[in-house]
Each structure stands twice: as C-alpha cells, then as structure tokens.
Amino acid sequence: MMGGARAWREGLTTLWLVGPATLAMTVLIFVPVALVAMLSFTDYQFGARTFNWIGLQNFADMVSSPLGRRAIVNTLIYAAVVIPFSIILALLVALGLHRLARRAGWLSNTLRAVYFLPVAATLVAMAIAWQMLLHPTIGPVNTALVALGLPRQDWLSDRGLVLYTLAAIGIWQSVGYNMVLFLAGLSAIPASLYEAATVDGAERPWERFWTVTWPMLGPTTLFVTVITATTAFRVFETVATLTKGGPAFASDTLVYALYREGFVYFKAGYASAITVVFFIFVLLFTALKFRVLESRVHYR
Amino acid sequence: MELRNVRRSFGGTEVLRGISLDVPDGSFTSLLGPSGCGKSTTLRIMAGLDRPDSGQVLMNGEEVSDRSATARNIAMVFQSYALYPHLTVAQNMALPLTMRELSRWQRLPLVGGLHGGTRQTRRAIQARVAAMAAMLDLTDLLGRKPGQLSGGQQQRVAVGRALIREPSVFLLDEPLSNLDAKLRTQMRAELSALHTRTGRSFVYVTHDQTEAISMSDQVALMLEGRIAQIGPPRTLYETPQSRAVAAFIGDHPINLVPVSLAPGQASGAFARCRPIGLTTPRTVVIGLRPEHLYLDPAGPLEGRLVGAEYLGAETVLTLKVAEDVEIRAVAPGDVTPPAPDSPLRLGFAPEHVHVFDADGGERLDLSLERAAA
Numbered sequence: 110m111m112g113g114a115r116a117w118r119e120g121l122t123t124l125w126l127v128g129p130a131t132l133a134m135t136v137l138i139f140v141p142v143a144l145v146a147m148l149s150f151t152d153y154q155f156g157a158r159t160f161n162w163i164g165l166q167n168f169a170d171m172v173s174s175p176l177g178r179r180a181i182v183n184t185l186i187y188a189a190v191v192i193p194f195s196i197i198l199a200l201l202v203a204l205g206l207h208r209l210a211r212r213a214g215w216l217s218n219t220l221r222a223v224y225f226l227p228v229a230a231t232l233v234a235m236a237i238a239w240q241m242l243l244h245p246t247i248g249p250v251n252t253a254l255v256a257l258g259l260p261r262q263d264w265l266s267d268r269g270l271v272l273y274t275l276a277a278i279g280i281w282q283s284v285g286y287n288m289v290l291f292l293a294g295l296s297a298i299p300a301s302l303y304e305a306a307t308v309d310g311a312e313r314p315w316e317r318f319w320t321v322t323w324p325m326l327g328p329t330t331l332f333v334t335v336i337t338a339t340t341a342f343r344v345f346e347t348v349a350t351l352t353k354g355g356p357a358f359a360s361d362t363l364v365y366a367l368y369r370e371g372f373v374y375f376k377a378g379y380a381s382a383i384t385v386v387f388f389i390f391v392l393l394f395t396a397l398k399f400r401v402l403e404s405r406v407h408y409r
Numbered sequence: 410m411e412l413r414n415v416r417r418s419f420g421g422t423e424v425l426r427g428i429s430l431d432v433p434d435g436s437f438t439s440l441l442g443p444s445g446c447g448k449s450t451t452l453r454i455m456a457g458l459d460r461p462d463s464g465q466v467l468m469n470g471e472e473v474s475d476r477s478a479t480a481r482n483i484a485m486v487f488q489s490y491a492l493y494p495h496l497t498v499a500q501n502m503a504l505p506l507t508m509r510e511l512s513r514w515q516r517l518p519l520v521g522g523l524h525g526g527t528r529q530t531r532r533a534i535q536a537r538v539a540a541m542a543a544m545l546d547l548t549d550l551l552g553r554k555p556g557q558l559s560g561g562q563q564q565r566v567a568v569g570r571a572l573i574r575e576p577s578v579f580l581l582d583e584p585l586s587n588l589d590a591k592l593r594t595q596m597r598a599e600l601s602a603l604h605t606r607t608g609r610s611f612v613y614v615t616h617d618q619t620e621a622i623s624m625s626d627q628v629a630l631m632l633e634g635r636i637a638q639i640g641p642p643r644t645l646y647e648t649p650q651s652r653a654v655a656a657f658i659g660d661h662p663i664n665l666v667p668v669s670l671a672p673g674q675a676s677g678a679f680a681r682c683r684p685i686g687l688t689t690p691r692t693v694v695i696g697l698r699p700e701h702l703y704l705d706p707a708g709p710l711e712g713r714l715v716g717a718e719y720l721g722a723e724t725v726l727t728l729k730v731a732e733d734v735e736i737r738a739v740a741p742g743d744v745t746p747p748a749p750d751s752p753l754r755l756g757f758a759p760e761h762v763h764v765f766d767a768d769g770g771e772r773l774d775l776s777l778e779r780a781a782a
Contacts, residue, residue, distance in 0.1 A: 304458050305491035308478045310508030324495035
C-alpha cells in the first residue's frame with residue numbers, strides 16, 4: 110500500500126504546515142472572541158467571583174443610555190468624516206506626487222516621506238504637538254486665525270467642534286498611509302492604457318482620470334476604504350490623550366468608552382457588549398467589501 | 410502620411426537617425442526590424458504619442474507634429490491590446506465614438522440624458538458597434554469583459570475599437586506577437602482581408618519578416634535607427650540594397666562569402682566562376698540564398714557535406730567549400746542526403762547572386778556565372 114503511506118505522509122505535512130497557525134488562531138483569537146461574546150450577556154465585573162446571566166441587558170443599556178448612544182453616534186460621525194476626506198485627499202496627493210515624480214523625482218520622494226511621517230510617528234507623541242498647536246490662547250492655529258481677523262476657536266473644549274477637530278487629526282494621520290497605497294496602485298497602471306485613451310479621444314486630464322485612472326484604481330480604493338474605515342472605527346489614542354472623551358462626552362467614542370467601562374470601572378460585561386458592537390461594525394464593513402464590491406472592482 | 414527626416418533621441422542615444430517614409434493612401438506598409446531598431450518609436454511619432462526632435466510629420470501634406478493623437482484621427486492597436494478592463498466589449502468599442510460624438514455634458518450619467526440628441530447619438534453608436542462586432546465575429550461576446558476573453562478575441566476587440574471611427578491611418582504595433590503560432594497565421598489573413606475591405610492605410614510594426622512580407626504592399630526595413638531599404642516585399646528579397654538587408658530578409662540565413670574578384674576570374678570557393686560586369690579587381694562579399702542553391706553534379710561550387718538537417722518539406726545541407734567557409738543549401742525533403750564527408754557540387758543561377766562591397770556592404774551591380782570548363 111504505497112499510495113496509502115504516501116497520502117498519510119502528505120496529510121501529516123499538511124497538518125504540520127497548517128496546525129500551529131490554526132492552534133494559535135484558536136487559542137489567541139477565536140476563544141477570546143467567544144469569551145467576550147459570552148461575557149457581553151453577563152453582569153461580570155473584574156475581580157468578582159460570580160456573575161449573573163442578564164441576557165441582552167448590556168446591549169439595551171448601551172442603546173437606551175444617552176452615553177452609550179453618544180459613543181455610537183460619535184464614532185459613526187467620526188468615521189463618516191474621516192473615511193471620505195482621508196481617501197479623497199490621499200488620492201489627490203498621490204496623483205500630484207505621481208505626476209511630479211516624472212519631472213522632479215527628488216522633490217516627489219521628499220514630499221512622499223513628509224506625508225508618510227504622521228504614519229511612522231507615534232500618535233501619542235504627536236498628540237502633544239497637536240495640543241500645543243490647538244491651545245486656545247498660545248496655539249499657533251488660533252494665532253493665525255486672529256491674524257486673519259477670524260475669531261479664535263476652542264478646538265478641543267468646544268462641544269460642537271471637538272469631534273471634528275479629532276477627525277481632522279485622524280485624517281492628517283491616515284492620509285500618508287493611503288497615499289502610499291494609491292501611489293503603488295498608480296504605478297501599476299500600464300502606460301499603454303493611457304496611450305489608448307489618448308488615441309480614443311480622452312485627452313483632457315479629467316477624461317483620462319475617468320477613463321483609465323479611476324477604474325484601474327478600483328481594487329486599491331476598495332482596500333484603502335476598508336483599512337481607513339477599520340482605523341476610523343478604532344479611534345482611541347487621540348481621544349485618550351487630548352480630550353478623554355470630553356467635554357461632557359462630546360468626543361466619547363466606542364473604543365474609548367470600552368476602555369473606560371472595562372479598565373476604569375471594571376465593568377467587564379458591559380465593556381464586552383461594547384466590543385461586540387464594535388466587532389459587528391467592522392464585520393459588516395468587511396462583509397460589504399467581500400460580497401458587494403470585490404467582484405465589481407476586479408472586472409471579472 | 411509622410412515622415413521627412415525625422416530624428417529622435419532618448420537621453421543622448423539617437424534612436425531615429427533621419428527617417429523619411431511615405432505611406433501612400435490605402436497602402437499596407439510594414440516597419441520591419443529587429444528589436445531596438447526604432448520601429449516602435451517611428452510608429453509612436455506617427456500616432457502623435459511621441460514628438461520628433463527634428464523633422465516633419467505630414468498628413469495629407471499638412472504638418473501635424475504638434476497635433477495630438479486625437480486630432481490626427483489615427484487609430485492604434487497596441488501590442489498589449491490596452492483594452493479597458495472595466496468596460497464590456499461593446500463599451501470598449503464604443504468609447505472612441507462616445508468621446509468624439511458626445512459632448513462632455515452628454516457623457517455624464519443621468520444629466521447627459523437631458524440633452525435632446527443624446528439618446529439618438531447613443532443609439533447610432535450602438536448600431537455601429539453591432540455592425541463592427543458582426544464584421545469581426547464578436548457579436549456573442551459584446552457583453553463580456555476583456556478579462557473573460559481569449560488572446561485572439563481580445564485582439565479582435567482591439568482591432569474593432571481602432572477601426573470603428575474610420576480613422577485616416579490605422580497603426581498596429583506588433584499586434585500578433587502575443588498570440589500562438591496557429592492563431593497568428595489566422596489573424597494575419599484576417600488583417601489582410603480587413604485591409605482590403607476597409608481600404609484604409611495600415612502601418613504595421615513587426616519584427617517578424619513573414620508577417621511583413623506576407624501582408625504588405627511595401628516594407629520599410631529598419632536597422633539601427635535608419636531605413637535600410639524600402640520597397641515591395643519582392644524587391645527586398647530579390648534585390649537587397651545592402652549586405653545587412655540581405656542578411657535580415659529570408660527564412661534561411663543567406664550565405665555570405667568574402668571573395669577576391671579579378672576580371673574574368675574569381676578566387677577561393679568560387680574559383681570555378683567568372684564575374685559578370687567587373688572591370689577592376691576588388692574584394693567583395695558574395696551572397697547566395699540557401700534556397701537558390703541546388704545539387705548539380707556539374708555545379709561550380711564544390712564542397713564536403715558536414716551536416717544535413719531534415720525539416721520535412723526540405724533538408725538543409727551544410728557544405729564545407731573551403732577552409733573556414735561553410736555554405737548552407739536547401740534541398741527538397743525527399744532527397745536522401747549522401748553520407749557525411751562525401752563530396753558534393755552545387756549550382757546556382759547568375760540572377761540569384763548578390764554581390765556586396767566588402768567594406769561598406771552596399772550592393773554592387775555584379776554577378777557570377779560558371780566559367781567555361
């Protein structure tokens with residue numbers, strides 16, 4: 110039975126290759142996720158010896174309490190601002206740098222590094238710089254506004270403004286990363302397509318963009334969107350360092366609320382419920398990617 | 410379309426060293442040459458995708474160097490086909506028409522429909538796409554995306570997209586090089602038929618002499634940035650103007666043998682021959698195509714057989730006719746080659762002898778004939 114022995118050996122090899130990763134995934138990801146999902150139906154508190162099953166009470170609390178709703182709505186607003194602006198800005202910057210690379214390569218490379226800097230830098234450290242910039246009285250941003258004859262703004266302590274200030278910082282941070290992805294996508298577009306477009310009568314930059322660039326960037330744009338969205342939903346560092354969710358929870362977000370409930374108030378059950386909601390957001394987005402958009406952008 | 414003394418350099422390397430070329434209306438002109446000879450650059454300059462450093466590009470007698478590809482109304486088929494992957498076959502073929510015949514506003518989705526003529530124009534475009542698809546046998550594929558098509562089908566879509574707006578000149582850049590051998594032969598015939606049917610000027614870039622010779626009215630053989638010879642395929646084959654042209658054209662590489670000639674007397678391997686038309690002694694290179702040499706017991710070329718390569722329809726014999734001189738001859742496939750090392754004699758007709766200058770390589774008006782015994 111040579112064949113049987115051989116199949117057995119191949120099976121063993123497969124197990125060797127797949128086994129460790131599967132085990133690690135199970136122990137480190139699937140089990141904790143299942144535990145969190147389970148905890149979200151309890152009133153467990155860290156350190157407590159017992160807990161009670163309370164069904165969907167945590168979720169109901171979250172949706173019914175103004176604080177929980179606030180965190181959800183804030184996160185959605187933040188994402189709705191950051192996702193489009195970050196993508197459009199990154200695309201514009203990438204298009205500019207891509208064109209510039211042909212005429213002045215060194216300048217393009219330098220600017221590319223500059224745009225990428227916020228990605229490489231620690232956001233917590235950068236937050237200190239932002240705090241300085243946005244300081245109500247001595248910050249350069251307000252100084253500039255006053256010089257232009259505009260009223261100064263309380264960027265981080267105005268309830269109506271703080272979320273958008275954080276969103277602006279989020280955009281600033283993610284544009285560089287998205288730009289690098291777009292640049293890679295742009296350089297992969299075959300030159301002959303642009304030439305064909307020219308021959309076919311698409312001469313103006315705008316026509317060339319719609320005929321070739323935008324459709325050819327489809328897969329890149331989808332990937333960038335998903336990455337930006339998950340990062341936006343996860344916003345935490347800027348909130349924790351600059352506002353702590355304030356003033357009056359005006360900049361409270363899902364992940365910051367999760368941190369507060371879980372690690373400050375030790376309400377593990379409630380924090381788990383927030384995690385599950387957060388997880389569902391990301392899952393929905395990813396499902397959207399795979400189900401709806403993937404087949405449309407690869408043109409098969 | 411006409412090029413006059415066109416030059417083009419890329420970073421100090423002169424790629425085109427003065428190209429002058431006339432493409433008569435309705436002709437099928439091939440630019441033939443090895444890779445790097447500048448044939449694609451020439452085509453791109455004709456298309457308006459590149460500009461000459463100096464020289465003129467004329468269409469119907471007008472200088473068009475500064476006009477874009479769109480303004481020249483040329484069409485081009487790219488080596489990679491360059492189809493738009495996000496558009497269907499029908500949309501790919503319609504694009505040149507929508508770009509030309511609809512205004513910017515009419516092309517916009519929804520808003521475009523508000524303009525009165527949009528719907529009619531779109532319908533007319535669809536009709537023309539359908540007619541073109543029928544001509545190219547693409548009707549069943551109109552709804553597919555390029556990614557779902559085979560190489561030959563993509564090729565046909567590219568041709569359809571180029572032909573649909575009735576261009577003044579039709580440029581093809583190595584359109585068959587990505588196809589397999591059988592499909593290539595078939596597409597060759599289809600392109601020739603298409604040329605006859607449309608009556609447009611075709612300019613065809615290729616490195617494959619079979620394609621150039623089988624399809625063209627005129628072939629421009631390009632070597633190192635210059636046109637080495639231009640003329641009908643038969644002229645290039647029968648009277649190559651230089652040694653380099655003779656060496657490039659022909660399925661079997663031509664035999665080139667350096668020989669010293671004196672009036673009435675040739676030397677070396679050709680000792681039994683007599684030059685025709687020679688007045689003063691000179692050193693030349695004799696060119697003889699393998700297919701023009703035949704086995705002849707009384708032939709003037711004598712040698713020993715060193716190799717025989719059987720190819721089915723023919724057998725290529727390699728003879729050693731002198732120290733360091735080997736000559737290849739093509740015999741019909743049914744000839745049984747003699748044993749290796751056996752002596753053989755070859756004959757040839759004087760009109761098949763090409764004589765080139767030993768230094769410059771230009772063609773000399775000389776020939777060889779068998780000396781009287």
